[in-house]
Amino acid sequence: MLALQARTRGRWYHLDEFRNAIERMPAARYLDATYYERWLTALETLLVEKGVVTREELATGRAVTPAPQPSPRPLDDRPPLRPRFRTGDRVVTRNAHPHGHTRMPRYVRGRHGVVRTVNGPFLLPDTNAHRRSRDWEPVYAVEFSARELWGRDGDDAICVDLWESYLEAES
Amino acid sequence: MIDREVADSLPRKNGELVFEAPWEGRAFGMAVVTHEKGVYQWEDFRDRLVERVREGSTHYYRDWLSAFESVLLARGVIEPDELEARMREYKELRRDPVF
Amino acid sequence: MSEHTHHHHDDHDHDHGHHPEPPSDVEARALALESLLREKGLISGEEIDRIVSAYEHDIGPMIGAGVVARAWTDADYRERLLADPAAAVAELHPGGPSATNLAVVPNTPEVHNLVVCTLCSCYPWAVLGLPPSWYKSAPYRSRAVSEPREVLKEFGLELPTSVRVNVWDSSSDLRYMVLPERPAGTEGWSEEELVALVTRDSMIGVARPQAPAGARS
Numbered sequence: 401m402l403a404l405q406a407r408t409r410g411r412w413y414h415l416d417e418f419r420n421a422i423e424r425m426p427a428a429r430y431l432d433a434t435y436y437e438r439w440l441t442a443l444e445t446l447l448v449e450k451g452v453v454t455r456e457e458l459a460t461g462r463a464v465t466p467a468p469q470p471s472p473r474p475l476d477d478r479p480p481l482r483p484r485f486r487t488g489d490r491v492v493t494r495n496a497h498p499h500g501h502t503r504m505p506r507y508v509r510g511r512h513g514v515v516r517t518v519n520g521p522f523l524l525p526d527t528n529a530h531r532r533s534r535d536w537e538p539v540y541a542v543e544f545s546a547r548e549l550w551g552r553d554g555d556d557a558i559c560v561d562l563w564e565s566y567l568e569a570e571s
Numbered sequence: 572m573i574d575r576e577v578a579d580s581l582p583r584k585n586g587e588l589v590f591e592a593p594w595e596g597r598a599f600g601m602a603v604v605t606h607e608k609g610v611y612q613w614e615d616f617r618d619r620l621v622e623r624v625r626e627g628s629t630h631y632y633r634d635w636l637s638a639f640e641s642v643l644l645a646r647g648v649i650e651p652d653e654l655e656a657r658m659r660e661y662k663e664l665r666r667d668p669v670f
Numbered sequence: 671m672s673e674h675t676h677h678h679h680d681d682h683d684h685d686h687g688h689h690p691e692p693p694s695d696v697e698a699r700a701l702a703l704e705s706l707l708r709e710k711g712l713i714s715g716e717e718i719d720r721i722v723s724a725y726e727h728d729i730g731p732m733i734g735a736g737v738v739a740r741a742w743t744d745a746d747y748r749e750r751l752l753a754d755p756a757a758a759v760a761e762l763h764p765g766g767p768s769a770t771n772l773a774v775v776p777n778t779p780e781v782h783n784l785v786v787c788t789l790c791s792c793y794p795w796a797v798l799g800l801p802p803s804w805y806k807s808a809p810y811r812s813r814a815v816s817e818p819r820e821v822l823k824e825f826g827l828e829l830p831t832s833v834r835v836n837v838w839d840s841s842s843d844l845r846y847m848v849l850p851e852r853p854a855g856t857e858g859w860s861e862e863e864l865v866a867l868v869t870r871d872s873m874i875g876v877a878r879p880q881a882p883a884g885a886r887s
Binding site for chain 3: 587589592596597599601604605608617620621625627633639640649653654657658660662668670
């Protein structure tokens with residue numbers, strides 16, 4: 401039966417991190433030994449081709465150069481939800497953000513809304529590929545009135561899912 | 572590859588094809604499987620897809636494939652020159668499109 | 671599983687009477703990516719085949735329709751569905767695609783919900799399969815939030831002003847599914863009969879479920 405692990409956060413590997421890559425390979429947890437061995441072989445080939453290791457180094461041991469090993473982040477390591485806001489809180493979206501609002505729709509920028517639901521935490525999307533740390537943040541469905549967003553009459557509303565750092569308490 | 576006749580016989584959901592052409596299915600499947608294997612974070616892929624969609628193109632799976640390629644290149648999973656070389660082989664019929 | 675096939679073409683007879691069309695640029699790109707990923711041992715063709723087949727045959731709005739019909743007939747299930755959607759879906763489909771991060775928004779006589787992803791086209795795959803083209807289109811993505819009633823009208827659904835429209839923009843990890851209201855005139859209907867009324871569009875929010883008169887032949 402198909403079981404899409406949509407929750408698989410997994411880690412990603414990068415050529416720069418091949419020193420840790422083998423141990424950090426997240427898929428190793430999901431694959432059986434024979435598949436892992438084949439993948440390992442392919443990976444080793446890549447490593448040699450990239451000049452990251454030599455065949456001699458591979459033959460003598462996996463640890464090429466001692467390097468700090470970041471601990472893996474499987475889904476089980478998701479921190480507990482410690483939300484700053486609660487349902488009913490009035491919030492306003494920030495105009496400036498340290499890493500850029502990669503996931504704030506433009507139409508709610510600088511707008512006032514009310515927290516409807518509290519979710520997550522989810523990984524804050526980050527377009528800066530060089531960051532090593534990944535931040536988990538609560539995500540709020542924030543309700544904005546059509547009046548606030550578009551100047552339209554009536555009670556219609558739009559709920560947008562926003563990461564905590566996109567929001568400020570309404571003063 | 573698969574001609575129009577066969578494509579028309581693909582199952583439809585609510586009167587629409589799930590994939591308009593076989594390559595769309597491959598693009599979709601590759602992205603999902605590769606993500607499941609932990610090769611990249613979904614949000615990395617999605618950010619790239621959002622960028623491309625924002626540019627206003629009208630072909631969704633073209634954007635999807637482009638975003639997928641972009642995240643693979645950024646992660647160093649494939650190199651630009653090997654991708655270009657392999658594409659040329661297919662375009663010039665020097666490689667069998669049937670796996 | 672996967673074997674190296676990049677020399678496969680050497681074994682083919684060349685039929686000089688047949689001149690195949692070269693693949694289009696996008697087809698060549700998809701082929702190149704797949705062949706490289708397979709060669710590097712990262713994925714296999716069979717794995718891709720399985721996903722494609724699953725979405726073409728098994729994963730689709732029938733799953734969501736079953737969840738809705740169950741919620742209509744079983745009040746406790748409806749409660750569980752709203753409290754923990756992933757678990758409730760898994761009850762009906764153990765071993766099926768994970769519905770983690772699914773959120774269910776129930777329609778009421780006062781509130782009609784509509785789902786969109788303005789940024790790209792995120793969609794609750796696990797219960798609805800893959801989204802229709804119009805859902806991914808730029809007009810839907812922008813107009814669903816700015817003029818939802820006009821969009822609904824174009825889909826044939828006109829709502830009185832006494833009903834609030836609540837649009838949900840799936841801008842993060844959550845995936846939304848609408849739980850439509852049970853149509854009037856279906857008292858005593860079985861789950862099977864009710865499933866037939868639940869359309870994909872009613873679970874996105876651009877339509878209501880089918881009415882009994884339309885379904886019964």
